[in-house]
Amino acid sequence: MKTERLLRRKSESVIIEPARGRGPRSGSTSARTVRLTALRDEIRRCRRCPLWRTRTCAVPGVGPATARIMFVGEAPGRQEDRQGEPFVGAAGRVLDDLLASIGLVRGEVFVTNVVKSRPVVGAPPGRNRAPTAEEIDACAPWLDAQREVLKPTVIVTLGRIALERFLPGKRISEVHGRLYHQGALTLLPLYHPAVALYRRDWVAILRQDFRQLTRFLPSRKEGPARTQKRSRHR
Numbered sequence: 001m002k003t004e005r006l007l008r009r010k011s012e013s014v015i016i017e018p019a020r021g022r023g024p025r026s027g028s029t030s031a032r033t034v035r036l037t038a039l040r041d042e043i044r045r046c047r048r049c050p051l052w053r054t055r056t057c058a059v060p061g062v063g064p065a066t067a068r069i070m071f072v073g074e075a076p077g078r079q080e081d082r083q084g085e086p087f088v089g090a091a092g093r094v095l096d097d098l099l100a101s102i103g104l105v106r107g108e109v110f111v112t113n114v115v116k117s118r119p120v121v122g123a124p125p126g127r128n129r130a131p132t133a134e135e136i137d138a139c140a141p142w143l144d145a146q147r148e149v150l151k152p153t154v155i156v157t158l159g160r161i162a163l164e165r166f167l168p169g170k171r172i173s174e175v176h177g178r179l180y181h182q183g184a185l186t187l188l189p190l191y192h193p194a195v196a197l198y199r200r201d202w203v204a205i206l207r208q209d210f211r212q213l214t215r216f217l218p219s220r221k222e223g224p225a226r227t228q229k230r231s232r233h234r
């Protein structure tokens with residue numbers, strides 16, 4: 001913790017233990033595409049936890065094998081369950097706006113969730129709920145396998161559940177927008193885009209945190225918002 005504090009004082013980036021699956025990517029883009037497609041198909045058939053019984057579609061995740069930024073949310077909601085794709089509802093539109101704010105589009109990043117089938121409560125169509133620890137554990141091998149194939153440069157965690165999966169014990173209110181380095185991998189915890197649906201004033205926070213990603217986009221220059229962010233944590 002002392003080391004962590006010292007590193008934070010020096011900059012807002014924090015170095016923690018090495019990550020699994022770091023290092024250069026193996027295989028060609030086409031080979032990785034084949035592996036991602038095979039994973040997608042396996043996830044669609046998965047029955048590792050009881051969520052398969054109530055889902056319409058599993059939601060493996062989407063994005064090209066060339067993606068260097070991986071977004072990890074919590075779990076599919078009702079719209080995602082219907083369509084089999086992540087972040088297609090209102091929160092997805094917020095995510096698209098955030099991507100656009102730094103000049104990115106969906107097709108350049110990989111988007112998935114910690115849990116691939118919709119956690120639901122109540123009679124159909126039911127209400128979304130947070131996944132249980134057992135569901136998260138059951139689904140973990142799929143996310144690990146996707147990471148292993150993609151070997152992303154950055155993983156952006158969206159919301160509390162994804163944060164807990166990658167940085168256990170951290171509080172989203174304290175770490176959002178801060179970079180955590182795990183060997184060759186950088187983690188960027190963000191609030192879940194859905195917060196912007198309930199609190200419009202959080203859009204500015206999300207946008208500011210999102211600008212951290214510009215340093216991983218080769219053609220982007222550091223902007224004023226990023227400078228402000230660094231100062232805020234000193």
Ligand code: SF4
Pocket residue numbers: 043046047048049050051052058115116117118135138139142
């Ligand atoms: S949530 Fe994950 S582990 Fe459970 S059935 Fe769906 S894909 Fe399988």
